[in-house]
Amino acid sequence: MADKISKERRSANMSAIRSKHSKPEMQVRRLLHSLGYRFRLHRKDLPGKPDIVLPGRQAVIEVRGCFWHVHPDPKCKDARPPASNKGYWSSKLGRNVQRDAANLAALEALGWRVLVLWECEVASPDLAARLSHFLNPTG
Incomplete structure (x- = not known):
């Protein structure tokens, strides 16, 4: 059985989640630098508003959270949806996926190359080689 959390506590938790300058994004930025x-x-x-833009290379790097952007890799443990309030979460996370797909298509239509990095991939030892x-x- 899942632990019950008060609405106030849940609200405080959710408001602490960053959309910019997240830990995985900062790790990628440090590595690139x-x-x-x-x-x-x-x-x-x-x-x-892509996370990292390299205009001279016409390249964009998106660092996505596995939970919020529904990482499709079945091995990713962070992408599991919550067990409670399934209708709400399914709808909310589905909208995120649709928005991501639309933004990706729009960027590619403008001629940008896009690399999507998932939160669980940031700790990978071959990340530097992949970015390069x-x-x-x-070459």
Whole structure:
């Protein structure tokens, strides 16, 4: 049986969740910077205000939370929906997935290359190589 949490406590928990400058995003930004890449953050003139934008390379990196953006990998333990209030969560998380797909399509239509990194992938030891390969596709 799930623990019952008061509405006030749940509200406090939810309001503490960041949409910008999250821990996984900060880790990716630090790594990019240490690799010598310079970038812009959350450009308002691009669809969805992408997390990391490298204008000179026409590249965007989105760092997505596994829970909030419904990571499709069945091995990801963070992507499981809550057991309670399933209708609410299904609807809410479904809208996030639809919005992500629309923003991705809009960015690609504008000529941007997009790399989606999931929260659970940020700790991967091959992340630096993956970022370098994405940002330097010809060599």
